[in-house]
Amino acid sequence: MKDLYTVGSRMLVQKMFKGFSLFSIFTTILQEYPGDTQSILFLTLIAVILLVNDFTRIRFQNQTKALWYVSFILSNIWAGFLLFKVYCIGTQIYIIILLVEIIVSTHKIPVYILCLHFSIFTASLIADHTTLKDILSSYLVIISIVYLFRNVLIEKARTQELNQELQVANSTLQEYSNKIQELTISQERTRIAQELHDSLGHYLIALNMNLEYAGTIMDVETDKAKLAIHKSQQLSKECIVNLRQTVVLLGEERASKELLQSLHEIFDNFLETNTIQFELDMDQDIEYVDSDIKHCIYKTVQESITNGIKHGKATHFSIEIHKYPDQISLFIHNNGADCKEIIKSKGILGIEKRIVALGGKVVFYSGESSGFSVEASIPKIAVNFEGNQEAHSW
Structure with a gap:
């Protein structure tokens, strides 16, 4: 039929x-x-x-x-x-x-x-x-049947047209779905790479500094050298644990520690070297802001310290974290070598990406003679523009 x-x-x-x-x-x-x-x-x-x-x-x-x-x-x-x-x-x-x-x-x-x-x-x-009556009745019956058949054909044509449009829409939707899937995979890979870069990079820098310090004072101050070596062992273990946490729990929201405690743990990684000094001025109310904001602050401080030591040979870091009615401000300054031209490395790009993803802004600048600064602001009620949660492995 x-x-x-x-x-x-x-x-x-x-x-x-x-x-x-x-x-x-x-x-x-x-x-x-x-x-x-x-x-x-x-x-x-x-x-x-x-x-x-x-x-x-x-x-x-x-x-x-x-x-x-x-x-x-x-x-x-x-x-x-x-x-x-x-x-x-x-x-x-x-x-x-x-x-x-x-x-x-x-x-x-x-x-x-x-x-x-x-x-x-x-x-x-x-x-x-x-008779005219028979003619009219016959003609009306015939034309009604034919007109009904015409309507059936029209509806069928419309249905076919809609089916074709639906097929095109489904095809387009499938293409979009594939692209979104590819983009999601790409974003996830980038996020994993950034997480590994930030976490492991920091531990490796701290580990290297402690080992260098131990090697320098080994013959002069044996006790301090032993402490530095012990700290290096501790850092290597923490690095392994952090790596496991990153691989297993990346993408899952973890119960986070207090930000202040996490920041002091970063400082403690360089404590035995006696070469790096840290100043921290942080409002206590920061502990009550959104966990994504705290995680972003933590990662920004961690990567800023890592970059400052690695690239600028900095020995002093000043960190200010304040809470205002509509935003959170973060300022990090070090006394490292001046940077005439800022080339955004993977670490700096990671900082920028995290802050922008929360609707914030960040600028990087260097002093005329020395030092490097990171200045950022994040809305108090942050919106994750990427739609992704990161592993808060502090």
Whole structure:
């Protein structure tokens, strides 16, 4: 039943009905006009002309509309004439086929053509002594069925169009989904790399400083050297634990320690070296802000210290963390070598990314002769623009 709605199938059915109609017309002509060769030839010629005209119209229907209308009007006249002269099932079917073509095959039903068809249909049947009541009732039934069929075809066409749009939308959605998945994987890899860089980088810098310090004083101050070596062992163990936590718990929100305690643990990593000094001025209310903000502050301080020691050979760090009504401010300054041109390394880019992700701002600048500063502000109610939670492994 579904195949009947396709254009090719409808044309095939139409040809079958036309073939049957012409067979019925020729048979009826021979039966009604026996021995009247002239009438047989004339009516047969009309039927053949009608068939050729219809074939030509259908074959070239998309080229010239004016020719289509002329051809269709002629078909109605000849079909009506045959209906009058050769009243049979074949002529009735043929006149109905023309009605189907008017209603189904045209985008907008030409009313005047429909009126012409009705007039020819009515005139032919009245001439054959059919009552007007029967003509009207028959025509209304036929046109209702054909119009219903037209609506079915229109709805089917709309459904197919919507299905095609849906397929395109699904295809586009799948492409977006794949891109989002790739982006998510990429962001996750970047986040893991940044986490490992920040955490392990800090421990390795502290470990290296303690070992260098121990090597320097080994022969002079054995006790202090032992303490530095012990601290190095402790740092290596903490580094391993931190690595495991990062791999296993990355992406999960952990119960965090107090920020002040976590910052002092960073300072303690360099305590035995006696070469790095830290000054911390932090409002106690900072402990009550959002955990994402505290984690961001922690990572910023950690990476700033790591970078200051590694690149600037800094020996003194001043850290200020204050809470204001609408924002949290963070200022970190060290006395390391001056930096004429700031090239954003992975660590600095990580700091910037974390702060911006919370809706904050950060600037990096160096003094005229020495020192390097990090100044940041984060909204008190932070919004994570990336939509990702980071592992708060303090």
